[in-house]
Amino acid sequence: MRAQFIDFWYYFKQNRGALAGLAVIFIFFITALLAPLFAPHNPAQIFPEHLLQRPFFFSEQINLFLGSDDVGRDLLSRLIYGARISMGIGLLVVIFSTSIGTMLGLISGYVGGRIDWFIMRVVDMMMSLPSILLAIFVVSVLGPNLLNGIIAVSVVAVPSFIRIVRASVLEEKKRQYVMASQTFGSSHWRILFINIFPNVLAPLIVQATLGFSDGILNAAALGFLGLGAQPPTAEWGTMLADSRAYIESAPWLVTLPGLCILMVVLAFNLLGDGLRDAFDPRLKK
Amino acid sequence: MGKFFFKKFITLLVVLFGVSLVSFSIIRLAPGDPVMMLIGERGADAETYAIMKHNLGLDRSLPIQYWHFITSAMQGDLGTSVVSKEKVSTEFFARFPATLELGMFAMFFAVIIGIPVGILAAIYRNSFWDYLAMGTSLIGYSMPIFWWGLILILFFSVGLGWTPVSGRISVMFDIPTVTGFMLIDTLISAERWPAFFDALKHLILPAVAMGTIPLAIIARMTRSSMLEVIEADYIRTAMAQGIPSYYIIFVLALRNAMIPIVTVIGLMFGSIITGAILTETIFSWPGIGKWLVAAVNQRDYPIIQGSCLIIASMIVFINMMIDLSYFWINPKMRGSR
Numbered sequence: 151m152r153a154q155f156i157d158f159w160y161y162f163k164q165n166r167g168a169l170a171g172l173a174v175i176f177i178f179f180i181t182a183l184l185a186p187l188f189a190p191h192n193p194a195q196i197f198p199e200h201l202l203q204r205p206f207f208f209s210e211q212i213n214l215f216l217g218s219d220d221v222g223r224d225l226l227s228r229l230i231y232g233a234r235i236s237m238g239i240g241l242l243v244v245i246f247s248t249s250i251g252t253m254l255g256l257i258s259g260y261v262g263g264r265i266d267w268f269i270m271r272v273v274d275m276m277m278s279l280p281s282i283l284l285a286i287f288v289v290s291v292l293g294p295n296l297l298n299g300i301i302a303v304s305v306v307a308v309p310s311f312i313r314i315v316r317a318s319v320l321e322e323k324k325r326q327y328v329m330a331s332q333t334f335g336s337s338h339w340r341i342l343f344i345n346i347f348p349n350v351l352a353p354l355i356v357q358a359t360l361g362f363s364d365g366i367l368n369a370a371a372l373g374f375l376g377l378g379a380q381p382p383t384a385e386w387g388t389m390l391a392d393s394r395a396y397i398e399s400a401p402w403l404v405t406l407p408g409l410c411i412l413m414v415v416l417a418f419n420l421l422g423d424g425l426r427d428a429f430d431p432r433l434k435k
Numbered sequence: 436m437g438k439f440f441f442k443k444f445i446t447l448l449v450v451l452f453g454v455s456l457v458s459f460s461i462i463r464l465a466p467g468d469p470v471m472m473l474i475g476e477r478g479a480d481a482e483t484y485a486i487m488k489h490n491l492g493l494d495r496s497l498p499i500q501y502w503h504f505i506t507s508a509m510q511g512d513l514g515t516s517v518v519s520k521e522k523v524s525t526e527f528f529a530r531f532p533a534t535l536e537l538g539m540f541a542m543f544f545a546v547i548i549g550i551p552v553g554i555l556a557a558i559y560r561n562s563f564w565d566y567l568a569m570g571t572s573l574i575g576y577s578m579p580i581f582w583w584g585l586i587l588i589l590f591f592s593v594g595l596g597w598t599p600v601s602g603r604i605s606v607m608f609d610i611p612t613v614t615g616f617m618l619i620d621t622l623i624s625a626e627r628w629p630a631f632f633d634a635l636k637h638l639i640l641p642a643v644a645m646g647t648i649p650l651a652i653i654a655r656m657t658r659s660s661m662l663e664v665i666e667a668d669y670i671r672t673a674m675a676q677g678i679p680s681y682y683i684i685f686v687l688a689l690r691n692a693m694i695p696i697v698t699v700i701g702l703m704f705g706s707i708i709t710g711a712i713l714t715e716t717i718f719s720w721p722g723i724g725k726w727l728v729a730a731v732n733q734r735d736y737p738i739i740q741g742s743c744l745i746i747a748s749m750i751v752f753i754n755m756m757i758d759l760s761y762f763w764i765n766p767k768m769r770g771s772r
Binding site for chain 2 (some may be wrong): 290
């Protein structure tokens, strides 16, 4: 295990993009955790005398560092608290979809037969609907709010986890170590979780990283469409939707939340690409 | 080969059955009583309520309700919108050309830039331009397009004033709908070129916003596919024979490299719909995406139900067509299954 990690780290640290991604993710996580320490103001606090104030590089006022929104709330504080929500969303989505997807994928690949057929047809079905449409579908049943948005985005992410885990299980199931374990009379649980599962981890971790970025992106899209987090929650997508009307008078309100989304999503995609290459250096071109 | 077709067809039927079951259940799973939702806040007496419930077929058993839903859906009747009282299918297909026009233009933009960029990145592998192209495409791939659309508006419409902010055509033109494709309808109308260019100006920004993610995917796919082909033996042989390099790259290599790229482009229909939902909302484009979002906000369940069914069926059919087209593209497949 230790040798494997050293091997992994050797390849991973050569990828500067992935390291940068990791750094950005680390910064956003710290920001999210320590939001009350970093944020200069309460994200909901209103400064009635500072409506639509410009950011510091356009004005002499540096009290509200990145300016304020249409009701006079400090944009920087809202962005910092927004990191908390978006990182939280990403984390929950990944936990939900990874655990459900892994269970179903393991069962599907290991048991095979009719159960496999049934699970795979459900996966086909879910994948035949575009992700946002499927999420909208779920939200329209459950009703639009932040928690339902998270559930919807997690549901959307599950099929790709099932597929990846199932594919690796099918691959591993044929290996001799599994056969050896069978001849020693191991139970199905032992074979599945002690023998096979650790070998499925590498593609799973890569997919979970990419799932993080998809989750944040889709949840922000739902928030933007008014189907996820509802105002006045400081969620980046919702903030974007709120500021659309001020695109001419207050461009910073439109620019900055989206920039945060882009940075986080990009960081996770860089990390995911780097992890994939590091886990399987042969694939690297 | 017959067996393969048969298996594919059975899978298709099962998936369509599942999709129809999910669409069917939405109105029943949604919170609140669908009958009360139709009646509205004013309410109704018990008799009116019973009549409405009967008219909607909600007083019968679930299997019979499903049977009615699926048989009328096959006859093209997907129910009636709660808000506009129009047929869902009529409304869907009245708006679909707008989305299709936008989607086709977006894909055109993505292909016309993505493929050359991918080829160049593969040829000049590990050069500065390769890194630049792949870095940019990773940013494009990570782009929240609802934000990207706003940034494009901010820069090109608000800042430079080059393009209009929203809609399909300026209000001064009154174009009769013939095909539903604005670029064609303007040309066959009396207004001709001025209207055509006006429509084109309206189309550019949404198409760029919507085409950005496909562009990034196509560029990355083209690069990796070309890299694989360039290393093949037959390319080395061709080079040894002194065949001009433009011919090797654009004819010998590209022909084989195109197979996975064409597949990916075909499979992008789903992401076009996703893109349409977001892009149309930003640019007030009168297509199915904007219509669907409005339907969800107004809790217009027949529309959500019907359009999910239509869109999913389209995607399932397209995917099957792609699967089957392998037989014509790649003769090796014919023997293998």
